[in-house]
Amino acid sequence: MRTALKTLLSAAALFLLAPAPAQQPAALSLEEAIAATLADNPAVRAAEYEERAAVQERRATIGLRMPQINVVGAYAYLGKDIGFDFNEMKTPVKGFAGQILGSGLVPPQMIPQIQQLLDPMLNADWFLKIQDRSLGTVGGQVTLPIWLGGKINAASRAAKIQERTAVAQGDQTRNALVSELVERYFGLSLALQVVDVRQQVVDGVRKHLEDAIALEENGMIAKSERLYVEFKMAEAERELANARLQAQTISSALQNTLNRSGETLPLTSMFIVDRIEELSYYQDLAAKYNPLLNQVALKHDLAQEGVKLQRSNFMPQVVAMGGGSFYNYQVTGIVPRWAVGVGVNFKIFDGLNREYKYSAAKQTVRRVGELQNKVEKDISVLIEQLYNQLLNYRNQMTSIDASLTFAEEYLRMKNAAFLEGMASSSDLIDAELNLAGVRAERLQAAFNYDKLLAQLLEAAGISEEYASYARRDNARAIHFDKK
Incomplete structure (x- = not known):
């Protein structure tokens, strides 16, 4: 009973201490991987x-045509009150009043009374204040552009061009990501199959080593033959480790x-399409859909709008405006509470600033035009280069398949000869490595084909159609062997 209990406790401890199972890699098809990348x-x-x-x-450019409404407030403390100073007229007035009172025209008994009435007036400050030095106001202003020489139209068209440029840049980013994904997706497929090839080499050399040890014990081969196989075994294991790291x-x-943390395994095999469209088909597509060409064309349109914008500086500017006050603090009633009007601004001379900027804008149009011509030629040449390389790898597959058939048969013959003592271990190992080399070459050619196809479609501006090429009837899946 105690022994059974001890066994049960030991099993429970092993279960609790056992590591959790590793997360299984997610297998994604090429279409799923593209969708995940673009999302x-x-x-x-x-x-x-x-x-x-x-x-x-x-x-935002729509607002350039709309009225601009502002609420403004201000407070000011002036150096002095605003008004009319009549103090300089007091002396002549006093003299004139004295002359009248002393002329005898006024009865003497009334002079004291009149003098008593005039003294406060003549001694007062004869400053007529219109506006107090302390004042404040809160009001609103409205301005409406009527004609700015074409600035608003040019700005609106330039903003639309910038919007289309952003879309073209987004298309370029997405196309480049598809090419990057294809390179890494099939690159992993290539690397995993190279691991299989290297593992097959290790297994084959291990079997040859076992045979060599048996033959050496029977005195059929020399020790050097067995040592050579051991050397190749270590070399094969090292190449297998490097392939796994890759x-x-x-x-x-x-x-x-993919922007994912978990390990992903490619589900779609590398492929070769036996027949694709003609070169002119992709060049014509590039002229319409290549994002870089579209961006350069849009830059040319934007440069032309820049010429129109600089041309508008030579035109008069007409603006309707108005305003009114909502609240006034110690503001004289003489000032009107609202006003409307039209303003015109026409610049006569500004030191040739407008002329030079207008000339620079026209030079920009010419520069972008030349750049557009160069990019069009470069894209056309790039497509031709990618297309020819694509055909080259497709044609290589025929000769590589023939070499693979020969290498498999050659290894079979050398293995039979080695077991009969009619072939050396070096011949057998060389045949094994030759087969592995042909298989790796075949996988590398398929990978290069798929990567170039992605680059070709990217240059043509149709990267979203890449997955459909793998589904074509004349598309052949490529594995590390023909099976």
């Missing part, structure tokens, strides 16, 4: 924010593109 990648979200910002900037590195890169 979750930070670069895509950044491009979306850029597009939204451009939309808001374009909407697969881990590419797996991390793929997780970064």
Whole structure:
């Protein structure tokens, strides 16, 4: 009973201390990986924010045609009151009054009374205040542009061009991400299959080593033959370890593109399409849909709007304006409470500033035009280069498949000869490594084809169609062997 209890407790302890099972890798098809990348990648979200910002900037130009309404308030303390000073006239007035009182025209008994009435007036401060030195006001102002020489139209069209440019930049980002994903997705597929190839080499060399040890014990081969196989065994194990490290590195890169933390395994195999469209088909698509070409064309349109904007500086500007006060503190009633009017501004001379800027804008149009021509030629040449390289790797597959068939048969023959003592261990190992090399070359050619296809479609501006190429009837899946 005690023994059974001890066994039960030991089993429970082992269960509690056992590590939790590792998270299983998620297998994604190529279409699922593309969808996840375009939905979750930070670069895509950044491009979306850029597009939204451009939309808001374009909407902001609508306000240029609207009236501008401001509420303003001000308080001022002046150096002195505003008014008319008549103190200089008091002396002549006093003299004139004295002359009248002394002329005898006024009865003497009335002079004291009149003098008593005139003294306060003549001794007072003869300053007529119109506005107190302390004043404040709160009011509103309205301005409405009537004609600004075309500035508003140019700004509105430029904002629309910037919005379309942001969309083209977003398309370029998404196309580049598809190419990046294809390179890392199939790069991981390549790396994992290279691991399989290297593992197969290790297994094969291990079997050859076992055979070599048995043959050496029977005196059929020399010790050097067995040592050579051991040397190749260590070399094969080292290459297998390097292949696994390479697969881990590419797996991390793929997780970064997918913006996922868990390990992902490619479900779609590398492929070769036996026949694609003609070169002119992709060049024509690039002329319409290549985001970089679209951006350069939009920059040319934007430069032309810049010329129109500089031209508007030579035109008069007409603005309607009005305003009124809501509250006044010690403001004289002489000042009107509201006013409306029209203002005109026409610049005659500004030191040739407008002329030079207008000339610079026209030079910008010419510069962007030349740049547009160069980019069009560069894209056309790039597509031709990618297309020819694509065909080259497709054509290589035929000869590589033939080499693979020969290498498999050659290894079979050498293995049979080695067991009969008619072939050396070096011949057998060389045949094994030759087969592994041909298989790796075949996988590398398929990977290069798929990567170039992604770059070709990116240059043509149709990266979203990449997954459909893998589903074509004439698309062949490529694995580390023909099976």
